[in-house]
Amino acid sequence: xxxxxxxxxxxxxxxxxxxxxxxxxxxxxxxxxxxxxxxxxxxxxxxxxxxxxxxxxxxxxxxxxxxxxxxxxxxxxxxxxxxxxxxxxxxxxxxxxxxxxxxxxxxxxxxxxxxxxxxxxxxxxxxxxxxxxxxxxxxxxxxxxxxxxxxxxxxxxxxxxxxxxxxxxxxxxxxxxxxxxxxxxxxxxxxxxxxxxxxxxxxxxxxxxxxxxxxxxxxxxxxxxxxxxxxxxxxxxxxxxxxxxxxxxxxxxxxxxxxxxxxxxxxxxxxxxxxxxxxxxxxxxxxxxxx
Numbered sequence: 213x214x215x216x217x218x219x220x221x222x223x224x225x226x227x228x229x230x231x232x233x234x235x236x237x238x239x240x241x242x243x244x245x246x247x248x249x250x251x252x253x254x255x256x257x258x259x260x261x262x263x264x265x266x267x268x269x270x271x272x273x274x275x276x277x278x279x280x281x282x283x284x285x286x287x288x289x290x291x292x293x294x295x296x297x298x299x300x301x302x303x304x305x306x307x308x309x310x311x312x313x314x315x316x317x318x319x320x321x322x323x324x325x326x327x328x329x330x331x332x333x334x335x336x337x338x339x340x341x342x343x344x345x346x347x348x349x350x351x352x353x354x355x356x357x358x359x360x361x362x363x364x365x366x367x368x369x370x371x372x373x374x375x376x377x378x379x380x381x382x383x384x385x386x387x388x389x390x391x392x393x394x395x396x397x398x399x400x401x402x403x404x405x406x407x408x409x410x411x412x413x414x415x416x417x418x419x420x421x422x423x424x425x426x427x428x429x430x431x432x433x434x435x436x437x438x439x440x441x442x443x444x445x446x447x448x449x450x451x452x453x454x455x456x457x458x459x460x461x462x463x464x465x466x467x468x469x470x471x472x473x474x475x476x477x478x479x480x481x482x483x484x485x486x487x488x489x490x491x492x493x494x495x496x497x498x499x500x501x502x503x
Contacts, residue, residue, distance in 0.1 A: 235260040236302060236405040236437045237284060237322065243296035244279050244288065244461075252295065254279050254461045259454065261405060264431060266438040268448030268469065270484065271458035277441045280458075281407050284439070285324055286314055302404065319350060323398040327410040329390035333382050339393045340366065340378025346400050365396040369426060388419035392426070399430065405437040406430075412447060424450055445484045449473060457481045 238261070244254035254276040261267050269277045282288050284299050286306055299306045302321055309317070326332060334342060343365060344358035353361065359378070366374035369392040382390060391411060398406060408427060412420040428451055430436050440451050448455050448469065455472050457465040457480065465478040476482045 233262040233264075234303060235262050235300070237261040237439070238300045239280070239284065239297065240300075241297035242280065242283060242294060242299060244276070244283055244292055245295035246292055248291040252461070253292070254283075256297065257456070257458075257463055258297070259456060259466070261437045261439060263404065263437050264435040265454070266431060266440055266452040268440045268442065268452030268455040269458060270442055270445050270448045270455060272443055274460075275458040276461040277443075277458055278409055281324070281409050281439065281441055285318070285322065285407065319346065319398075319401040319403060321403055322405045322407070323401070323403040324407040324409065325391070325394050325398050325411045327413050329387070329394040330382055332394060333390065333397075335382045338379050338381060339385065339390075340380075343393070343397045343400055346397060350401055361400070362396075365400055366393070368399075369393075369396045370422075371396075386419075388415055388423065391415065391419075391423055395423075395426065395430075399436070402434070403436070405439070407439040407441065409441040410443070411440075413442070413444070420447070427451060445473075445487075457484065 238259070240258050241256045242254065242258065243252055243256055245252045257276070257280050259267050269280065271277050279288065279292065282292075283294050284301075284306075286309070288294070294307070301317055306314075333339060340359070340362045343362040344355070347353045347358040347361050348355070351358075363374050363378050366377050371377050371389060371392050377385070377389065377393070385393065395411075406427075411427075412423050415423065424447065427438060427440075431438055438451065440448055442448055445455075452469050454467065455465075455469045456463050457472070457478065459480050465472055465476065465481045472481060473485060476485060
């Protein structure tokens with residue numbers, strides 16, 4: 213069985229106090245422009261993601277959530293570019309990275325899970341073999357060891373009978389199982405940060421809760437830092453320490469999740485909260501210790 217390693221925390225400072233952890237991912241006043249349209253699409257997004265923390269980005273479709281994450285991953289669509297601000301991964305400005313350096317960072321330092329797992333898995337290759345190939349290509353493992361590690365990863369994401377799942381094709385698995393396979397592939401190289409972009413949107417409520425619980429468990433056990441992107445404020449409320457509320461490319465509200473839910477300042481945030489009362493947001497809005 214594969215045991216995921218906890219990421220090492222910084223040692224306490226000589227003065228006796230623990231230093232603030234350095235961000236794994238940091239965006240400063242990031243602006244994204246569509247060069248074809250000559251229009252700025254994202255207007256000054258910024259946040260710092262430290263080990264073991266989770267930042268949520270919430271907003272309606274077209275608000276700029278996914279563009280922001282693609283900028284952080286260096287995979288913006290054609291004609292789009294970061295036209296202002298900086299993105300740093302583990303202290304390195306991504307604007308300075310060569311393609312080879314990017315290849316080294318993706319997967320090993322930062323990974324991603326997207327909405328439609330079937331689009332990111334090859335239907336003609338058994339799912340376990342796809343995970344094993346990542347391990348062989350990136351870590352130089354032999355065939356037998358890569359297979360053993362891949363089965364362990366399928367077990368780590370709580371798939372029943374991981375040996376059986378290893379040998380199955382995408383069409384033989386449910387949407388929830390495919391999403392777990394994609395998470396297993398994303399954490400195979402033990403990245404320090406993971407971007408989950410609408411990773412539970414297409415799943416039913418029960419399976420969605422299981423995936424969110426899995427992400428929370430990975431975060432707690434390994435110190436994995438998370439960026440959780442969703443149009444659903446209830447998803448972000450369940451998992452995140454900090455939330456950014458985006459609308460039309462702009463961050464209209466940002467702060468600790470409970471504080472934003474308890475005393476929203478912007479009308480759009482209040483609208484999102486009102487729309488999601490039926491999902492039990494009240495428990496996240498109640499101050500800790502209150503009856």
